[in-house]
Amino acid sequence: MIDKFKVLDIVEEALEGSDKFLVSMKITPDNRIFVDIDGDNGINIDDCIELSRTIEGKLDRDEEDYELNVSSAGADSPLKMPRQYLRHIGRELLVDTLDGEHAEGVLKEADEQGFVIRTRGTKKSAPEEQSFAYADIKTARVALRF
Numbered sequence: 001m002i003d004k005f006k007v008l009d010i011v012e013e014a015l016e017g018s019d020k021f022l023v024s025m026k027i028t029p030d031n032r033i034f035v036d037i038d039g040d041n042g043i044n045i046d047d048c049i050e051l052s053r054t055i056e057g058k059l060d061r062d063e064e065d066y067e068l069n070v071s072s073a074g075a076d077s078p079l080k081m082p083r084q085y086l087r088h089i090g091r092e093l094l095v096d097t098l099d100g101e102h103a104e105g106v107l108k109e110a111d112e113q114g115f116v117i118r119t120r121g122t123k124k125s126a127p128e129e130q131s132f133a134y135a136d137i138k139t140a141r142v143a144l145r146f
Helices: 004-015 045-058 082-087
Strands: 020-027 032-039 067-072 092-097 102-110 114-118 129-133 137-142
Touching: 004 020, 004 032, 004 045, 032 045, 032 082, 045 067, 082 102, 092 114, 102 129, 129 137
Parallel strands: 032 067
Antiparallel strands: 020 032, 092 102, 092 137, 102 114, 114 129
16 A cells, blocks of 8 residues: 555645645555645645646656545535635635534634634524634535525
C-alpha cells in the first residue's frame, strides 16, 4: 500500500506558501488516493491538475500502481477546519451539533476554537447570535439557495 505519510509530505510541500490547504486525504487498501483541497480564495480545476501532476511526479507507478483523485472540497461538502470557516464569513450556514441541535444563520466570525452565527429570527423570536465550539459540531455546511 502507498505510504500515506509520503503522499502527505508531497501535498504539504506542494501547497506550502500558497493560499491553498489540505482538507482531507484518504488512501484505500487498493491504492486509490483521494485528496481534497481548498483555498482561501477558492479552488479551480487548474489547482487540482497542478497538485495531481506534482503528486504523480513524485510517486513511481513502476514501484506501486495507484489511482489518484485530487478535487476541491465541494460547495456542498461539510466544513472540516477553521480555515474553511474563515473563508465563508458572511454566508449562511446549516449547523448540526453532536447533541442534536440544528441551527441556521449567517456566519459572523470564526477563530481556531469555534464560530458565531446570527440566526434570522422568527415572528416569535428575534435574531440572535449563537456561538459554537468546533468540538461540538457534527456537521456544518454552507447553505446553497437557488
